[in-house]
Amino acid sequence: MSSEFLNFSVQFALILLSAAFLLTVFKVIMGPTLPDRILALDMLVAAAIGFIAVIGLKTGYTLYVDIAIALGLVGFLATVAFARFILARGQTEEGRERQRNEDNQKHGKSAAVQGVSEAKAAGEVTTPKKKSAAKKTTAQRTTKTNKARSRKAPAKPETKS
Amino acid sequence: MIDGLSDIIAGVMIITGSIFAFLAAVGLWRLPDIYTRMHAASKAGTLGSGLLLLALAAHVGDTSTFTRALAGVVFFLLTAPISAHLLAKASYAVGYRLTDISVIDELKD
Amino acid sequence: MNLYVVNLLLAIAWMTLTDSFGLGNMIFGFVLSAVALSLIREQVGSVGYFSKLGRILSLLMLFLYELVMSAVRVAILVVKPNMNLKPGIFAYKLQVDRDHEITLLANLITLTPGTLSVDVSEDRSTLYIHALDCSDIDQIRKDIAEGFERKILEAFR
Structure with a gap:
């Protein structure tokens, strides 16, 4: 009787995990912002580890537990790397907009100042804490591209909160 | 007798674990912004897969699988808050906003 | 002397005496030696x-x-x-x-x-x-x- 219960719960868990997996995959595809996608990828790793555990329970084939641990490590490192990537890529359009408004309030609304303050704002935000040389160069690079982009087109908000 | 008991314990654990994992995935869709979604993924998701691994550890008899599954759980519990924290910090630093219904933001200045 | 080291040494001694070096036995030995140490905590200053x-x-x-x-x-x-x-x-x-x-x-x-x-x-x-x-x-x-x-x-x- 008890093994029947186990069989039932394994089936139940597999169905729920599949649903969770699908939902998360759709979130990766649809997710409006980059952090949303990264979070969904993190969640995907968790769901995959859950799958491995349930399959191991069902078949008694537990070799994959090692893979689950390695997968957890890879998922963690991927999330960390993505977080660094978000930091290095610089500000969102919305964040830049806000920064510019604050700067305008501070310095007065002269057009000549705006470019400089914008460059300063982008630089400030990308390197507020760690002052390594490598990060500074990325900040400068993003500043340049940002400026080039904002000259071409008016700032379009890419985030949806 | 002991066998039956471990079956039932493992069954209950995988049912609760998968429910938590599923609700974490639902939370990813239902919550309004990245910071609140992080609550769902980092807590319910971690507990979900942790419970599933623990169920495996409780059900499989041999020591090596037990220790590996346990090590996996500990590792997961250690890394989940770190990655959530790092992601939140990065998203805030580059200007992803809190949702409009947020009541307070003391990090702004 | 660090009491943690003593605890570990006692656990290793337990493992040697019982002639089994699995993890379960090590944890058991560790708990056992911790209990033994806790019995004499007043004497060795391990409160x-x-x-x-x-x-x-x-x-x-x-x-x-x-x-x-x-x-x-x-x-x-x-x-x-x-x-x-x-x-x-x-x-x-x-x-x-x-x-x-x-x-x-x-x-x-x-x-x-x-x-x-x-x-x-x-x-x-x-x-x-x-x-x-x-x-x-x-x-x-x-x-x-x-x-x-x-x-x-x-x-x-």
Whole structure:
């Protein structure tokens, strides 16, 4: 009787995990912002580890537990790397907009100042804490591209909160 | 007798674990912004897969699988808050906003 | 002499005597030698060691309990039709000042009901916490200060 219960719960868990997996995959595809996608990828790793555990329970084939641990490590490192990537890529359009408004309030609304303050704002935000040389160069690079982009087109908000 | 008991314990654990994992995935869709979604993924998701691994550890008899599954759980519990924290910090630093219904933001200045 | 080393040596001695070197036997030997040491704690001056061990264990138990509670609360929140969220970020003045204590506190906060640590100020005096329900910030602050922070201070000071 008890093994029947186990069989039932394994089936139940597999169905729920599949649903969770699908939902998360759709979130990766649809997710409006980059952090949303990264979070969904993190969640995907968790769901995959859950799958491995349930399959191991069902078949008694537990070799994959090692893979689950390695997968957890890879998922963690991927999330960390993505977080660094978000930091290095610089500000969102919305964040830049806000920064510019604050700067305008501070310095007065002269057009000549705006470019400089914008460059300063982008630089400030990308390197507020760690002052390594490598990060500074990325900040400068993003500043340049940002400026080039904002000259071409008016700032379009890419985030949806 | 002991066998039956471990079956039932493992069954209950995988049912609760998968429910938590599923609700974490639902939370990813239902919550309004990245910071609140992080609550769902980092807590319910971690507990979900942790419970599933623990169920495996409780059900499989041999020591090596037990220790590996346990090590996996500990590792997961250690890394989940770190990655959530790092992601939140990065998203805030580059200007992803809190949702409009947020009541307070003391990090702004 | 470090009592932890003594404990470990006794565990190894137990493993050698029983001639089995599995992990289960090692844990059993470790627990056994800890019990033996606790019996003579007055004589060898290990009272501090055991109360510290007890406090770390109680911190661990509190952590596991809070993790389960937080997951349950988030899960309930997600299935509710009307979520009624009041999210926000608030500042929390830290009492702990060592790096590893701040790390531990931030991690514990992340895994507890409705709170997620977002940032630490540059001078390490303030922790910025995102909470799902900011209707009563002072209560959350009090919970953290009297729960985790006190336990961490007890366990590591």
